[in-house]
Amino acid sequence: MSSAQSRIAELAAAVALHTHRVDSYLAENGLPYPSFDADGPVDLRLPPEIEQSRTAALQASQELNDLLQGPRDLIFNHHHNSLVYLKFISHFDLANKVPVDGEITFTELAASIGVDYGALTRILRLSIAHRIFKEPRPGVVAHSAASREIAEDTRVASWVGANVDDMWPAAGRVVDALIKWPLATEPNQIGFSLANETNRSFYEELDKSPERARRFGGAMSCFTTSDGYSLSHLTDGYPWESISSGTVVDLGGSHGDAAFALSRKYPTLNFIVQELPQVVENSKEEPGLDVKFMVHDLFEEQPVHGAEVYLYRWVLHNWPDKYCVKALQALIPALKQGSRVLVMDFVMPPPGTLPNNIERNLRAMDLTMLEIGNAKERDLGEWESLFEQAHPKFVFKGMRQPPGSRLAILEATWAGGAESNRT
Numbered sequence: 047m048s049s050a051q052s053r054i055a056e057l058a059a060a061v062a063l064h065t066h067r068v069d070s071y072l073a074e075n076g077l078p079y080p081s082f083d084a085d086g087p088v089d090l091r092l093p094p095e096i097e098q099s100r101t102a103a104l105q106a107s108q109e110l111n112d113l114l115q116g117p118r119d120l121i122f123n124h125h126h127n128s129l130v131y132l133k134f135i136s137h138f139d140l141a142n143k144v145p146v147d148g149e150i151t152f153t154e155l156a157a158s159i160g161v162d163y164g165a166l167t168r169i170l171r172l173s174i175a176h177r178i179f180k181e182p183r184p185g186v187v188a189h190s191a192a193s194r195e196i197a198e199d200t201r202v203a204s205w206v207g208a209n210v211d212d213m214w215p216a217a218g219r220v221v222d223a224l225i226k227w228p229l230a231t232e233p234n235q236i237g238f239s240l241a242n243e244t245n246r247s248f249y250e251e252l253d254k255s256p257e258r259a260r261r262f263g264g265a266m267s268c269f270t271t272s273d274g275y276s277l278s279h280l281t282d283g284y285p286w287e288s289i290s291s292g293t294v295v296d297l298g299g300s301h302g303d304a305a306f307a308l309s310r311k312y313p314t315l316n317f318i319v320q321e322l323p324q325v326v327e328n329s330k331e332e333p334g335l336d337v338k339f340m341v342h343d344l345f346e347e348q349p350v351h352g353a354e355v356y357l358y359r360w361v362l363h364n365w366p367d368k369y370c371v372k373a374l375q376a377l378i379p380a381l382k383q384g385s386r387v388l389v390m391d392f393v394m395p396p397p398g399t400l401p402n403n404i405e406r407n408l409r410a411m412d413l414t415m416l417e418i419g420n421a422k423e424r425d426l427g428e429w430e431s432l433f434e435q436a437h438p439k440f441v442f443k444g445m446r447q448p449p450g451s452r453l454a455i456l457e458a459t460w461a462g463g464a465e466s467n468r469t
């Protein structure tokens with residue numbers, strides 16, 4: 047008989063080993079353990095080597111769970127209605143209707159929003175099964191750690207709202223969009239267009255509504271709170287100190303989070319965040335920081351000439367190739383010799399090479415880009431090709447992958463002088 051361990055035994059051993067490391071670190075440092083309770087920690091604040099163990103435990107436990115379910119349940123456990131409770135919570139602002147340190151009955155909660163008690167109870171009990179809210183005693187609702195986050199962090203609430211109102215309907219129509227527009231080339235021929243009955247692109251449509259634009263900006267800020275998307279990867283992952291002074295233009299810089307973080311660390315640089323009108327309207331300059339906001343469409347000719355850096359953080363993945371090329375070409379009249387173009391974005395590795403839980407997230411993000419723009423996540427060769435297509439005087443320098451960052455920093459410099467910029 048073979049003495050080799052089965053895959054499930056290997057995975058169980060990996061879960062035990064890595065969980066033990068996390069557990070010991072928390073115990074030795076007197077830190078709180080993960081908990082679903084409302085006062086459970088939001089972030090374990092683990093050092094990198096223990097964070098690796100947390101990640102390894104998650105990966106092994108996910109594979110173990112998938113294996114032990116078996117192939118049929120792998121299919122059946124895709125519940126089509128798992129976003130209904132998030133939509134319900136978001137629409138009726140339920141996180142703020144349940145007292146943060148107290149309780150409320152289902153009956154009282156239903157009365158407060160004027161919805162049938164039975165329907166509310168059933169929807170919330172699915173949410174509770176997913177650990178969003180708790181039912182400490184039958185008929186009583188209290189916060190869990192996750193629902194409390196929705197109540198207390200407006201960025202998390204924005205993320206939930208944008209997901210259920212903007213993304214989910216677009217996902218539901220993506221196949222219809224591919225039937226209608228099978229070439230999938232235009233940013234306004236997408237699942238989002240059908241769901242919203244619009245000819246506008248995703249961002250043009252959001253820009254029509256102050257509330258939707260504000261919420262989407264909040265959802266973007268929410269990403270920066272997680273380790274993989276932390277702005278420290280931008281501030282520490284590139285040699286900004288090699289630029290002693292001058293201007294950094296942050297195209298599509300949303301509410302300015304990235305520019306603020308850079309400005310705090312590199313105060314000799316000045317920053318201009320360029321955005322759509324509604325986003326600029328919803329943004330505020332921060333006293334003491336040299337960060338200004340400017341309405342500018344990134345496909346129009348760049349008005350800020352001679353900047354040291356033109357930065358696109360997580361922007362070009364929203365657009366199909368020909369639009370990215372157009373955006374890069376719109377920079378050209380403004381570039382001086384040596385201007386740097388930085389793109390902070392995903393760089394897709396070959397399929398199947400990432401741990402499965404990370405691969406799932408990345409593939410889901412790639413699909414989101416299809417739903418909202420016929421856009422995509424790109425591999426390194428595809429990024430390089432965008433610069434080549436835009437102009438031969440863009441010199442592609444390659445990429446940096448800051449440790450722990452989901453996004454890489456790609457760099458190109460402009461080799462032509464200002465006078466030779468016209469294409």
Ligand SMILES: C[S@@+](CC[C@H](N)C(=O)[O-])C[C@H]1O[C@@H](n2cnc3c(N)ncnc32)[C@H](O)[C@@H]1O
Nearest residue numbers: 249266298299300321322342343344359360361
């Ligand atoms: C995915 S978000 C990224 C935001 C931010 N750079 C970040 O890293 O979180 C893309 C941003 O591009 C902006 N955007 C979309 N179309 C634009 C356009 N035509 N001109 C300028 N900005 C645009 C959106 O308003 C949005 O804030």
